[in-house]
Amino acid sequence: xxxxxxxxxxxxxxxxxxxESEGEYLTLSKKELVLDPEVKDLLIKYFLTPFKSEEYFQxxxxxxxxxxxxxxxxxxxxxxxxxxxxxxxxxxxHLYNLGxxxxxxxxxxxxxxxxxxxxxxxxxDAIGIFKSEQKEPFLKVLPVEDAFEVESxxxxxxxxxxxxxxxxxTDRENGFIVSVVDTKSKSAEARYWTDSFLRIQxxxxxxFNTESTMALYKTYVVEHLPEQYNVTKADQADMLNRSMAxxxxxxxxxxxxxxxxxxxxxxxxxxxxxxxxxx
Numbered sequence: 001x002x003x004x005x006x007x008x009x010x011x012x013x014x015x016x017x018x019x020e021s022e023g024e025y026l027t028l029s030k031k032e033l034v035l036d037p038e039v040k041d042l043l044i045k046y047f048l049t050p051f052k053s054e055e056y057f058q059x060x061x062x063x064x065x066x067x068x069x070x071x072x073x074x075x076x077x078x079x080x081x082x083x084x085x086x087x088x089x090x091x092x093x094h095l096y097n098l099g100x101x102x103x104x105x106x107x108x109x110x111x112x113x114x115x116x117x118x119x120x121x122x123x124x125d126a127i128g129i130f131k132s133e134q135k136e137p138f139l140k141v142l143p144v145e146d147a148f149e150v151e152s153x154x155x156x157x158x159x160x161x162x163x164x165x166x167x168x169x170t171d172r173e174n175g176f177i178v179s180v181v182d183t184k185s186k187s188a189e190a191r192y193w194t195d196s197f198l199r200i201q202x203x204x205x206x207x208f209n210t211e212s213t214m215a216l217y218k219t220y221v222v223e224h225l226p227e228q229y230n231v232t233k234a235d236q237a238d239m240l241n242r243s244m245a246x247x248x249x250x251x252x253x254x255x256x257x258x259x260x261x262x263x264x265x266x267x268x269x270x271x272x273x274x275x276x277x278x279x
Contacts, residue, residue, distance in 0.1 A: 004117030011084035011113040015092040018106035026096040046158040050181040057200040058175030081113050098196045107133035119168045130164040163193050
């Protein structure tokens with residue numbers, strides 16, 4: 001579990017990354033962003049609220065991990081946070097070079113240094129890379145003499161982060177521990193963020209093992225049991241619920257995933273007969 005809402009932001013840089021194929025430009029800032037405390041608090045909420053999942057990733061590359069451009073920039077920032085602005089320009093240029101699909105939207109790229117947050121109970125620093133793409137209309141009501149005027153402007157909805165990742169300063173040699181947010185992760189045109197820009201893959205940790213094990217049981221109960229036994233859909237749902245409850249209560253999902261049919265059957269039988277352990 002990660003908790004960085006209570007950490008401090010010591011460096012933040014923002015650039016505008018357009019879509020080159022649409023004739024848009026890359027605009028790089030020459031200075032870090034200076035924020036008043038109220039705006040900084042809003043940005044922390046905007047950046048960090050979407051990170052709820054315990055699914056973690058890591059940078060990778062063919063050959064050595066140093067071939068990953070984002071990993072190299074992140075290492076440079078962790079080694080010297082004063083490099084945040086310089087390395088953020090490198091990241092913005094890298095993203096601009098990759099985002100040439102006609103459906104990729106331009107937007108602001110933020111690179112943020114967080115000091116002393118919590119990851120699984122340990123104090124670590126983190127680097128956040130965020131991208132805002134969608135602009136929404138909002139209304140401003142202004143007093144004018146003895147009446148009011150209403151104006152419409154375009155802005156960022158702080159409750160809707162489009163793309164983001166948090167890189168935690170641990171396990172560097174294996175590609176760090178990375179959390180990801182991508183509101184369009186299932187669309188082909190948005191894969192440039194995770195596959196082309198970040199170049200990350202899921203870590204084979206406890207969460208990965210849990211998901212793999214649960215998927216195995218679900219497949220067995222739904223697809224294979226009806227072939228061997230007269231099992232209704234209601235029975236399937238009951239078996240699946242009882243099995244998952246048994247696995248969680250007995251802490252089996254924290255181990256490596258089971259990958260054989262016989263192990264799956266054994267757990268199902270034990271869960272169905274040992275009702276005291278799951279009530």
